[in-house]
Ligand SMILES: Nc1ncnc2c1ncn2[C@@H]1O[C@H](COP(=O)(O)OP(=O)(O)O)[C@@H](O)[C@H]1O
């Protein structure tokens with residue numbers, strides 16, 4: 001199963017990525033997670049020990065060597081497997097790659113860091129026998145066409161707020177532009193029937209594949225600086241149902 005996770009800032013992308021990663025490992029998946037947010041928080045949400053993790057995009061010399069320097073020719077298909085091995089960290093069965101921030105050039109440019117990050121996501125999306133979860137920002141600039149084709153789905157996290165739903169509509173449009181066929185919504189922070197009704201009325205054609213309830217345990221975990229993966233039964237049950245639904249949907253895909 002290869003999934004990219006997007007949505008408005010603060011909507012719960014990192015939390016959902018951490019919950020999915022933890023549950024998938026419990027189900028026996030081999031899980032790789034990529035934190036592609038320039039402000040990385042996935043390691044903390046996954047309960048990784050607090051030692052610093054080298055972000056992929058800080059391997060400056062290697063990136064210049066592999067991709068080419070700014071101003072010169074850019075090589076679009078550099079070898080990246082060894083770079084992934086260098087920066088990946090593993091905790092409780094989850095392999096994590098932290099991307100870090102692109103320091104030069106605008107989003108989606110052909111600058112070496114951007115090319116390398118796209119290439120790494122594409123490389124991991126094509127890896128066999130691995131589940132892949134990519135915690136993105138609201139934009140999709142790190143997903144190239146090839147990753148979009150290799151991924152099973154883009155999950156767009158929404159909460160019962162107008163802004164998150166408007167962002168979801170924009171993301172859906174961007175996904176269509178890069179040829180991402182499956183765009184599925186996951187509702188988060190749902191507190192009962194009024195929220196459910198609001199969401200249902202404003203999804204604008206976005207199909208919901210799961211819904212995670214508002215969880216005091218997640219609020220407390222965040223305040224304690226702890227991991228998002230340890231939650232109450234209601235939230236973990238919702239995550240389990242979401243994975244069931246994804247498995248049913250993507251059964252028979254080559255990627256696992
Ligand atoms: N279902 C939930 N119930 C309560 N709080 C949540 C829930 N999901 C996320 N949160 C909290 O919302 C905040 C933002 O979540 P986060 O996953 O960091 O969002 P994003 O990655 O989209 O910016 C965090 O403090 C997180 O603990």
Ligand SMILES: [Mg+2]
Nearest residue numbers: 013014037041
């Ligand atoms: Mg986040």
